[in-house]
Amino acid sequence: MTVQPLLSVRHLTTEFQLAGKQIARALEDVSFDVMPGKTIGLVGESGCGKTTTLMSIMRLLPASGRITSGNVYFNGIDLLTLSEHEMRAHRWKEMSIIFQGAMNALNPVMKIGDQIREAILLHNLMPRNAAEQRVGELLELVGIPRLRRDLYPHQYSGGMRQRAMIAMALACSPDLLFADEPTTALDVMIQAQVLELLKEIQKKLGLAIVLVTHDLGVVAEMCDDVVVMYGGKVAEYGSAELVYNQPQHPYTQRLLEAFPDLSRSIDSSTDLATIPGTPPRLNALPPGCRFSPRCHKSMEICTQIAPDLIAQNTAGNAQHLAACHLLNKLEIKNS
Amino acid sequence: MSAKPVLEVRNLFKHFPMRQSMLDMLRRRQAEVVCAVDGVSFSLEKGEVLALVGESGCGKTTIVRTLIGLEEATSGEILFKGQEVESQNQNEKNKISLKQLRQRVQIVFQDPYESLDPRATIFDIVSEPLVVHGMAANRDELHARVKMSLEEAGLRPAEDYLLRYPHELSGGQRQRVVIAAAMVLEPELLLADEPVSMLDVSIRAEILNLLNALRRSRGISILFITHDLGTVGHFANHLAVMYLGRIVEIGPTAEVLKNPQHPYTRALLSVVPVPNPKLRRKMIILSGETPNPINLPNGCRFHPRCPLAMDECKLNDQHLVDVGNKHQAACLLAQ
Amino acid sequence: MNENWALFKRNLFEFWKAFRRNKLGLLGGFLVLTAILAATFAPLLTPYAPTEVIRDVNGRGLTFAPPSVHAPLGTDDAGRDIWSQLIYGARVSLAVGFLAGFIAMFIGSLFGILAGYFGGRIDNLLMRVTDVLLVIPDLPLMLVLVATLRQMDLHVSPLVVLVFVIGLLYWTSTARLIRSQVLTIKERQYVARSRAIGAGHVHIIRKHILPQIMPLIVANTVLIISTAILIESGLAFLGLGDPTQPSWGAMLNFAFDRSAVTNGAWWFYLPPGFAIVWVTLGCVLLGNVLEDMLNPRLTAHHLESNQNMIAIQKREGE
Ligand SMILES: Nc1ncnc2c1ncn2[C@@H]1O[C@H](COP(=O)(O)OP(=O)(O)OP(=O)(O)O)[C@@H](O)[C@H]1O
Ligand SMILES: Nc1ncnc2c1ncn2[C@@H]1O[C@H](COP(=O)(O)OP(=O)(O)OP(=O)(O)O)[C@@H](O)[C@H]1O
Ligand code: SF4
C-alpha cells in the first residue's frame, strides 16, 4: 500500500520581475513530495530560493513574482488552478506558515495574546469568545503559560516569541506547516527547545512539516527527507539518511565537509573544506550546471548543459535523486 | 623561558547599574545591578586559541568590550603580557595605556553588516588603524601594507577591493575586510566575538580557516567567542564554558569535549546538531530561558535548570575545582 | 590623490545617474540653478540698472507703465524697470538666504554633533537653549531684534544685521535633527570598532560621524536657505530691509506702499511674489529629494527580518 503524498510540487518555476524589465528566474523545475506526518527539510545557502519556494506554494508571492509553470498538488488538488478565494480556504486552515523573521516583526504595542486572537478572527474561524479560549489552548500547546498572553512582545524572549509564532500558525490545526528558518537568530539551547517543540506538536497533531533552514545539522536532527537547493534548482533530493551518508552531488558533499562538526576528529591543524566562490546571482546565472563555477569536479559538459535530476540506485523504496553530470555518465556506462 | 601569558584576566567583574525610576529613588531602594560578568579569570598563551562558549546573554560580549576598554571593569585585573592595563582616563605608571593596548589587541565583531562604515571605502577601513596609530611613514607604505593585509585575508587581487564600498561585498567578504583591518597592525591578540555566526555554512568554514591560518603563520593568540560548540573542536586549544557571568568549566578543548564535567556543558554539547541522521542522540534540553543576570539564584547559579541538582546545590555557591588534566569545573559533582 | 579623484568622480556620477531619474529633484535643481545664474549674471540680463529711472522722450519718468518693449515687466511708481529690479533683487535675496543658511547650518551642526556625541552638559545646555528658542515665536522676536539692532548705530548694512539675526535664530532645528542622528550613529558597531582600534574623538567624528550626517546637513541647509529667503522677504516687506538695495521683499513693500494694488499695477507685485515662490519651492524640492537620495544604502540579508514577508502576511490577513 502506498501512501499518497500530502503535498506534491512538480516542476515549479517562478520568476521575478526586476527593475528595467529584467527577469530573474528564482526557481526552476523544483519538484518534491511531502508525506503526511513527515518532516522534509529545504536546505541551501542564502538566496537559493527556499523562501520563494514556500511563497510560491502558498501563492503569497509579491506582485513582482510570477509562477510561470509547474503544479502544486495538495491532497490531489492543483493549488495553482484555484481562484484566490478558493486558495484562501486552504491557507491557514490546511496549510500554514511561520514566516522568516516574523518573530522580530510582531506588533510591539499589542499584547501577544491579542495578536494571536486577531490572527484567528481575521480568518473568520470562530466567534470572539471561542477565539479567546483557543488562544489559551494554543499558548499551552507551545509551552507558554496562559497568563502570559497579556505580555507585550518585548517582554518575551526570542524563544518565546518564536513559540508564539508557532501557536499562531497552529490556530486552525493545519495538516501542513511551513517553518521558514524558525531557529536562525536563536542560540543553540533555545533552538533545541523550539525544535523539540515542533517534534512534539507533530507527534500530537500528526501534521507534516516543511522546515526551511541553512543549517545542515538542524535538518539532520529533524527531517525524514531533504531537498538540497542550489541557485533556484534542486541539486539533491532524497531520504535524509541517504543524502547525509551517501551524498551524490558535489555541492552536498562539499557542504557537508564544510560543516564544523563535533562528531569528527578534534584537530586544529587541518582546515575545514570550503566551497570557493559565491552563489550565483539570479540575473547572471552561469550556463550549464549552476554549480559548475564553484565545483571541484566540473567537466566541460557541466558548463554547457544543465544536468537533470536523476534517480540514484537505492536499495528498498527509499528515494534519492541528484542532478549532476558525473552521475549521469555512470548511468550511461552502466546501460 | 617562561614567557608571560599574552592575556591574563583575574577576577573580572562588570556590573551595570539599572536605571532607577524616580519612585524607587524616593523610596531609597537600592539600585538593581545587572551582573553581566561576575568573577571571571582565565589566561591565554601565545599562539593559542581560547574559546568562550555560552548561551546568549551570559556575558561573552561584555568580557570582550571590557578587555578592550570599551567598558570600564567594575573590579578585577587585566594583564597584557604581564603588564596591567590602565583603567579609563588615568595615566598610571607601569601600566600599559589603552591606546597602546588597542594597537596590540584587535577585535572582530559578530555582525559583518554592522561593523563596517557604509560610507568608507575598503581602503579607508583597512588603513584606519595605521592612520590612527601613525604607523605608516607615507602614502606608499600605507598602500603597500593595506594591500598586503587584504591579500593575506584572502581578498585577491587587493586592487579590486580598495575602492569598493561595504555594500558591494558579500557577508563573507565583509568579514574578511574586518579581519584584514584587524590584522594590519600585526596584533598579538585577536578578540573575535562570534565572527562566523552570521555567515552561511560554506563561508563560515572559510573564515575559520583564515583565522586558523593567521594563527599558524603569525603566532597570534585568539579569544574566540561563540555560542556554537560545533565550531570549537576544529579550532580552539582551550575551551571555557560560561553561564550567567561566570566560567563554569574550563580546560583543554579535547579534554572538555570528551569528558565534560559540568551538567551545563553536557547539556550544551548534547544540543549541538550533528549533521548525520544516524547519529541522533538524546538531547538534554534545559527548560526555561536564559536566566536574568539581575536576580541571581542562591547556591549554584545553575541549579534552577540543572537536571542533576541536589539539595546542597541550592545552598552553596560553586567555584572552579581541579578535576585533573588542567581541567576545572564548578559543580558539586565534579569534586 | 589620483584615485581619490577617481572615486569622487565615480560617486558623483552615480549620484547624477540616480538624481537624473528623479523628476521633482530635477525641477528643484532647475529652479534653484536658474535663480543663481540670474543673480550672478544680472548685469547681462538687464537692460537698466535697478535704480535707473526710465524716461520717455520728454524726459519724464515712465511711472506705473505696464509691460512693454522698453520695460519687459513694466515700471514702478518712480519709473524704474521691474525686470531689472527683480533680477538684481535675486542677488540680495539669495545672498541673505545663503549666508544666513550657512551660519545656521554651521552653528547647528557644531552644536548637534557635540551634544549628540559627548552628551552630558553640552547636551543639556543645547536642549535648554533650543527649548527656549522653540517656544518664542520667531517673527516677533526677529522684528524686535532687527529693529533694536538698527537703532544701535552699528555702521553695518541692514542686510548684515538680517543675515546674522536669521542665522543665529534658525540653527536650533538643525541642531536637534543632527543630535538625534549622531546619537544613533555613535551606537553603531563600526564606531565601537573604530574606538577599539584606538581612534580618538576627533578622528571618529571626522571619519565616521560627519560623512554619515553630511547628506542630512546638505539637505537641511537647502531647506534652511529657503526659510531664510522667506524670512528676509517678510522682514523686508515690513520695511526692515535695506531700502537702497532692491530685494524681492523690498519690492513688495514698495508695491504696497505706493498702492500698486489699488492702481491695478499687477506687474509691480506679482513678479517678486512669483520669484520668492520660485526659489523657495526649488529649495524645498531639492532638499527633500537630496535627503531621500543621500541616505546610506542598505542591503538586505537573510538573517534580518524580512519586511517584505511581513507585508505579504498583512495583505493576506486583510
Ligand atoms: N521580490 C523579489 N524581487 C526580486 N527578486 C527576489 C524577490 N524575492 C526574492 N528574490 C530573489 O530570489 C532569490 C531567492 O530568494 P529567497 O528569499 O527565496 O532565498 P532564500 O533561500 O529564502 O534565502 P535566505 O536564506 O536568505 O532566506 C534571491 O536571489 C532573491 O534575491
Ligand atoms: N550596557 C548595558 N547595560 C545594562 N545591561 C547590559 C549592558 N550590556 C550588556 N548588558 C547585559 O549583560 C548581560 C550580558 O550581555 P552580553 O552582551 O555580554 O551577552 P553575550 O554573552 O554576548 O550574549 P550574545 O550571545 O547574545 O551576544 C545581558 O543580560 C545584557 O542584557
Ligand atoms: S554537474 Fe558538474 S559542475 Fe555540477 S555539480 Fe556535478 S560535477 Fe559539479
Ligand SMILES: [Mg+2]
Ligand atoms: Mg528565506
Ligand SMILES: [Mg+2]
Ligand atoms: Mg554577544
